[in-house]
Amino acid sequence: MFQGIINTVSAVAIPVLVLAIVLHGWKKKVKVYEVFTEGAKEGFEVAVRIIPFLVAILVAIGAFRSSGALDLLTSLLAPVTSWFGMPGEVIPMALMRPLSGSGALGVASELINTYGVDSIPARIAAVMEGSTETTFYILAVYFGSVGVKKTRHALPAALIADLAGIISAVVVTRVVFG
Numbered sequence: 001m002f003q004g005i006i007n008t009v010s011a012v013a014i015p016v017l018v019l020a021i022v023l024h025g026w027k028k029k030v031k032v033y034e035v036f037t038e039g040a041k042e043g044f045e046v047a048v049r050i051i052p053f054l055v056a057i058l059v060a061i062g063a064f065r066s067s068g069a070l071d072l073l074t075s076l077l078a079p080v081t082s083w084f085g086m087p088g089e090v091i092p093m094a095l096m097r098p099l100s101g102s103g104a105l106g107v108a109s110e111l112i113n114t115y116g117v118d119s120i121p122a123r124i125a126a127v128m129e130g131s132t133e134t135t136f137y138i139l140a141v142y143f144g145s146v147g148v149k150k151t152r153h154a155l156p157a158a159l160i161a162d163l164a165g166i167i168s169a170v171v172v173t174r175v176v177f178g
Contacts (some may be wrong), residue, residue, distance in 0.1 A: 046145050053144035057137055061100045070095060086170045089114075089121045093128055094166045098135040098159065105129070124173045132165035133158065 025032040064070055070092055077095075078088035086094070089111060097104040108125040115121045135158040139151055 050141050050145040053140045057099070057140045061096075061103055064099070065096075065103070081170075084167065084170060085174045086124065086166075087121050090124045090128070090170075093125045094132075097128060097132045097166075098162050100137060101134040104134070120173065120177065123177055124169055127173050128166055128169040131169050132162045135159060135162055 022032050025035070073095060074088065074091040077091050081091060081094075082088065093104055093107045093111065096107050108122070108129055111119075111125045112122040135155070139155060139158070143149075143151060143154070
């Protein structure tokens with residue numbers, strides 16, 4: 001019964017939300033279609049402005065992986081991470097996640113295919129995927145799109161949050177799944 005309720009809510013949530021927005025705009029006498037198309041135009045302009053930042057971060061990620069730096073860093077960190085239960089196989093995920101969501105998803109998929117969906121490395125990677133952020137990508141895209149040059153405390157704070165998410169993913173997965 002509960003699953004049926006969840007399925008129903010899932011099926012109608014987006015259409016109801018869109019209808020509510022349109023009706024609210026109509027009630028406020030807003031020209032909803034014109035405002036929507038203006039927003040889409042502004043979104044396209046932002047997308048064009050951030051292309052250089054996207055290209056830069058993607059080139060940097062590609063160079064990091066293909067140069068062997070990821071493998072070297074993984075081998076150096078494995079002894080350190082093993083003391084709190086993080087298998088060496090998951091280190092590339094922890095290193096890739098702050099850089100690239102698609103790169104991290106590729107690493108997670110590789111872990112799942114190699115070790116199985118119910119393995120500790122795959123489960124840690126899955127929890128890590130949900131508890132960390134693509135920090136450098138976000139900073140490059142969002143700060144770049146609005147012209148912020150000095151990130152001040154944003155990068156250290158975000159990396160500390162990522163570290164907390166990585167450690168929490170390992171600890172919670174180990175506690176829940178053994």
